[in-house]
Amino acid sequence: MKHAEGQTGTRVADASAESLAEAARLIGEGQSVAIPTETVYGLACDATDADAVARLYAAKGRPSFNPLIVHVSGPEMARRFVEISPVALDLMARFWPGPLTLVLPLKTGAPIASLVTAGLDTLAIRCPDHPVAQALIAATGKPLAAPSANASGRISPTRAGHVLKSLEGRIPLIIDAGPTRAGLESTIVAVEGNAFRLLREGAIPAERLGLVARPAATDPRRPSAPGQLESHYAPRQPVRLDAASAGPGEYLIGFGPIAGDSNLSPAGDLTEAAARLFDLLHVAEASGKTAIAVAPVPDHGLGRAINDRLRRAAADRS
Ligand code: TXA
Ligand code: MG
Numbered sequence: 001m002k003h004a005e006g007q008t009g010t011r012v013a014d015a016s017a018e019s020l021a022e023a024a025r026l027i028g029e030g031q032s033v034a035i036p037t038e039t040v041y042g043l044a045c046d047a048t049d050a051d052a053v054a055r056l057y058a059a060k061g062r063p064s065f066n067p068l069i070v071h072v073s074g075p076e077m078a079r080r081f082v083e084i085s086p087v088a089l090d091l092m093a094r095f096w097p098g099p100l101t102l103v104l105p106l107k108t109g110a111p112i113a114s115l116v117t118a119g120l121d122t123l124a125i126r127c128p129d130h131p132v133a134q135a136l137i138a139a140t141g142k143p144l145a146a147p148s149a150n151a152s153g154r155i156s157p158t159r160a161g162h163v164l165k166s167l168e169g170r171i172p173l174i175i176d177a178g179p180t181r182a183g184l185e186s187t188i189v190a191v192e193g194n195a196f197r198l199l200r201e202g203a204i205p206a207e208r209l210g211l212v213a214r215p216a217a218t219d220p221r222r223p224s225a226p227g228q229l230e231s232h233y234a235p236r237q238p239v240r241l242d243a244a245s246a247g248p249g250e251y252l253i254g255f256g257p258i259a260g261d262s263n264l265s266p267a268g269d270l271t272e273a274a275a276r277l278f279d280l281l282h283v284a285e286a287s288g289k290t291a292i293a294v295a296p297v298p299d300h301g302l303g304r305a306i307n308d309r310l311r312r313a314a315a316d317r318s
Contacts (some may be wrong), residue, residue: 020135026172032059035149070126081143097127149171152241159279162282183275184274185202187203204285235282236285237292241311246261
């Protein structure tokens with residue numbers, strides 16, 4: 001179906017055979033479409049089409065040194081683009097489909113646009129556990145480059161409405177499949193020989209991978225993973241962490257017994273808190289209050305990824 005508004009209109013459509021066919025057609029034409037995954041909504045385009053990737057960067061306003069994750073149907077498709085060591089294969093077998101991104105050596109001559117890797121000789125690749133994302137990979141037959149579907153640096157989208165707020169008029173289509181399940185981006189690990197290390201905390205806690213280390217610090221101007229940009233996931237207002245109560249003019253995001261204006265999880269459940277984190281940051285941003293405060297969240301399991309996102313949201317913007 002053609003959307004009458006042309007380039008400036010953004011259509012939101014429920015996931016149906018018709019909207020998926022339209023999404024596949026748009027991607028085939030070199031456009032970007034916002035799609036649900038199990039983590040956050042992604043802005044997807046054909047990773048083999050350099051012009052499409054350039055337009056995707058422009059729609060997001062993303063600094064082009066920050067490379068993109070490529071989404072594939074599984075290990076067999078991944079093998080067309082990256083070298084898969086036994087350790088990588090083992091991680092794929094344990095966690096794919098699912099929110100684990102592997103940074104692997106790019107195969108020589110792999111048909112991935114060099115803008116996707118920002119010129120690196122590695123590729124970040126993952127297999128999403130969501131029927132819409134998988135259906136689009138199947139329908140296009142393409143590896144899909146998909147960063148989170150938000151303007152660069154802002155709060156990640158866990159609902160179609162969040163995408164619309166951020167990218168309206170910049171993309172033709174958003175497929176709406178309701179709120180995302182995990183609510184936090186994928187965990188990213190770099191596989192090097194028979195070892196691997198954590199680059200970004202995410203929806204799979206590091207402990208489940210058998211890792212304990214914090215992500216390595218790198219030059220913030222050339223991050224090896226996005227969370228390493230100091231200010232990221234940022235609402236318009238300043239954010240104050242570890243708050244026991246709301247100060248004057250503050251919107252308080254509570255956790256457990258600290259009720260707040262809204263609560264990440266009254267029962268203190270970290271999975272529920274992860275799923276609601278970005279949604280409540282969007283709600284707090286839209287509240288009209290002049291500042292946002294957030295109750296303390298325990299720093300274990302998924303709490304580590306939650307606290308990572310909160311630290312970036314609260315970081316100095318200058
Ligand atoms: O859950 C997710 O991972 C979501 C959904 C949409 O799949 N995507 C996502 O993409 O979070 P994005 O672009 O917001 O964050 C991906 C990050 C990049 O910012 C980059 O820092 C890192 O992955 N990355 C990409 N390629 C890399 C590489 N070759 N080496 C190291 N890090 C890389
Ligand atoms: Mg992002």
